[in-house]
Amino acid sequence: MCADLLPPATVRGMTELDRDAFTRTVRVPHLIVPEATNLNSAARAMKQYLLKMERYKPIRSEERKITLHPIPVKQWEDLPVEPLKELGIEKDCLVWEEIKLSYENYKYDLILKAVLPEDQEGLSAFSKIGHIIHLNLKNHLLPYRRLIGKVLMDKIADCRTVVNKSNSIQNTYRNFEMELICGEPDYEVSIKENGCAYKFDFSRVYWNPRLSTEHQKITDMLQQGDLLYDLYAGVGPFTVPAAKKGCTVVANDLNPDSYSALVINCGLNKVMRTVKCYNKDAVDFIKVELRKDLLAKLADAKFQGNIHITMNLPAMAVEHLVHFPGLLSGESIELRIKPLVHVYCFAQGADDKKPIAQQKVEQWLGVEVTAMLKEITFVRNVAPNKDMMRVRNLSVLRMAKKANKLKDQPKQLAKKAKNVFAVSQAKKGNLKKTKEVAAKLKKINVQDKREKVDANFKTLHAQIVAKKTPKPTPRPLPAKNKTTPDTNKMETDLNKLEMK
Numbered sequence: 316m317c318a319d320l321l322p323p324a325t326v327r328g329m330t331e332l333d334r335d336a337f338t339r340t341v342r343v344p345h346l347i348v349p350e351a352t353n354l355n356s357a358a359r360a361m362k363q364y365l366l367k368m369e370r371y372k373p374i375r376s377e378e379r380k381i382t383l384h385p386i387p388v389k390q391w392e393d394l395p396v397e398p399l400k401e402l403g404i405e406k407d408c409l410v411w412e413e414i415k416l417s418y419e420n421y422k423y424d425l426i427l428k429a430v431l432p433e434d435q436e437g438l439s440a441f442s443k444i445g446h447i448i449h450l451n452l453k454n455h456l457l458p459y460r461r462l463i464g465k466v467l468m469d470k471i472a473d474c475r476t477v478v479n480k481s482n483s484i485q486n487t488y489r490n491f492e493m494e495l496i497c498g499e500p501d502y503e504v505s506i507k508e509n510g511c512a513y514k515f516d517f518s519r520v521y522w523n524p525r526l527s528t529e530h531q532k533i534t535d536m537l538q539q540g541d542l543l544y545d546l547y548a549g550v551g552p553f554t555v556p557a558a559k560k561g562c563t564v565v566a567n568d569l570n571p572d573s574y575s576a577l578v579i580n581c582g583l584n585k586v587m588r589t590v591k592c593y594n595k596d597a598v599d600f601i602k603v604e605l606r607k608d609l610l611a612k613l614a615d616a617k618f619q620g621n622i623h624i625t626m627n628l629p630a631m632a633v634e635h636l637v638h639f640p641g642l643l644s645g646e647s648i649e650l651r652i653k654p655l656v657h658v659y660c661f662a663q664g665a666d667d668k669k670p671i672a673q674q675k676v677e678q679w680l681g682v683e684v685t686a687m688l689k690e691i692t693f694v695r696n697v698a699p700n701k702d703m704m705r706v707r708n709l710s711v712l713r714m715a716k717k718a719n720k721l722k723d724q725p726k727q728l729a730k731k732a733k734n735v736f737a738v739s740q741a742k743k744g745n746l747k748k749t750k751e752v753a754a755k756l757k758k759i760n761v762q763d764k765r766e767k768v769d770a771n772f773k774t775l776h777a778q779i780v781a782k783k784t785p786k787p788t789p790r791p792l793p794a795k796n797k798t799t800p801d802t803n804k805m806e807t808d809l810n811k812l813e814m815k
């Protein structure tokens with residue numbers, strides 16, 4: 316862009332928008348088209364030399380004048396002279412005249428570039444959600460926020476509200492705390508994404524237009540007849556397109572506003588009959604609804620689709636993986652379809668993010684996932700050296716194995732006890748007593764064990780709550796050089812919790 320065509324230098328540092336201050340005049344080349352020449356033919360010949368600016372008409376038929384750009388056109392010889400001569404246009408048709416440029420001739424980026432501090436980062440990007448523009452301004456731009464809001468409202472079609480993210484700390488429901496910097500305090504939006512319609516209150520739910528491609532990618536992985544468990548469904552950008560594609564969906568979100576919007580959006584897209592919505596904590600949802608529904612699907616021979624689980628809560632979802640391995644223990648049904656888990660996480664650091672993401676998943680599952688891993692994909696960059704990643708792996712449900720274990724538990728317990736007593740008592744040379752105790756142990760009911768575990772668990776829980784439970788820590792991974800991971804301990808622990 317030629318400096319003369321930019322807003323005047325005097326607007327730099329302006330914090331209150333003064334639209335008149337953008338007016339200036341500039342001398343530019345024009346071609347005056349003779350009466351005898353066809354204006355359209357002349358315009359076609361000049362197509363690549365036209366001065367193109369916001370709301371500026373370079374071809375004025377009333378004046379038979381074509382305004383040209385001063386950078387490529389400095390003299391007659393810069394134009395395609397021969398074709399022009401054939402049209403009856405000679406050298407004296409090229410003239411330099413002043414034109415007036417004003418606020419309306421500049422796009423928002425040129426205006427902001429002219430106003431905001433030259434030596435610091437300007438407004439890099441913003442999101443548009445229906446009629447709302449959502450900004451995330453750096454601190455040095457905060458004194459200019461009202462001006463930025465006004466410029467964007469003026470320049471971006473259908474924008475009625477401009478907000479700025481006011482707190483970088485994310486809350487549970489992942490909706491942004493925002494400051495209204497221009498326009499109406501109206502946060503109810505109606506939008507379309509990937510062919511689906513959504514309605515929601517942007518100030519109360521999570522919505523990120525930058526995830527549109529990711530939503531589409533997941534939808535593309537699903538087939539008609541598949542089953543999707545959408546654990547942190549938000550207002551439905553995985554759920555709705557999946558259901559529209561012919562999948563059955565069981566969706567959940569903890570935020571009551573997201574849940575309401577989710578239900579409304581299922582209605583809006585006419586998929587209510589194939590989507591079940593829940594408003595629960597994901598851990599509860601996994602342990603109760605998902606478990607129940609999954610067992611029913613596995614028992615239903617007519618169900619032959621694939622099973623997918625989406626877990627899009629990158630800051631926390633991996634932690635919830637811990638609830639999967641023992642989820643179906645106690646059930647003797649065959650795990651004939653292995654669910655595919657699409658779990659999102661943040662990976663931070665200067666190195667390759669894929670191993671970091673894999674490690675996070677492994678930490679919470681307590682096993683190496685290499686054999687079950689389908690792919691690890693970069694989703695988007697969220698901060699310097701921090702990426703959102705998607706890990707797609709087969710679920711780690713181990714129900715058949717667990718079922719057998721539980722079925723055999725009384726026998727195993729008795730056998731174990733017998734051995735322990737045999738060894739300890741043998742040392743004392745009292746084998747008769749050993750047999751007696753072992754026989755008694757055989758009779759111990761598993762239910763009694765469960766009750767004891769329950770009681771212990773309750774006491775433990777009370778102690779933990781009293782201490783204000785710290786964030787759960789990931790399960791330690793077995794040493795890398797071990798060939799088989801030590802999952803037995805984890806299974807035992809999970810069993811204990813499962814018995815709750």
Ligand SMILES: C[S@@+](CC[C@H](N)C(=O)[O-])C[C@H]1O[C@@H](n2cnc3c(N)ncnc32)[C@H](O)[C@@H]1O
Binds near residue numbers: 488489551
């Ligand atoms: C990052 S958003 C993803 C929403 C949606 N899947 C999308 O792609 O736009 C995470 C969602 O998880 C919900 N959420 C947060 N904690 C949760 C929990 N413990 N259980 C269930 N949902 C939760 C939030 O309300 C939010 O809607």
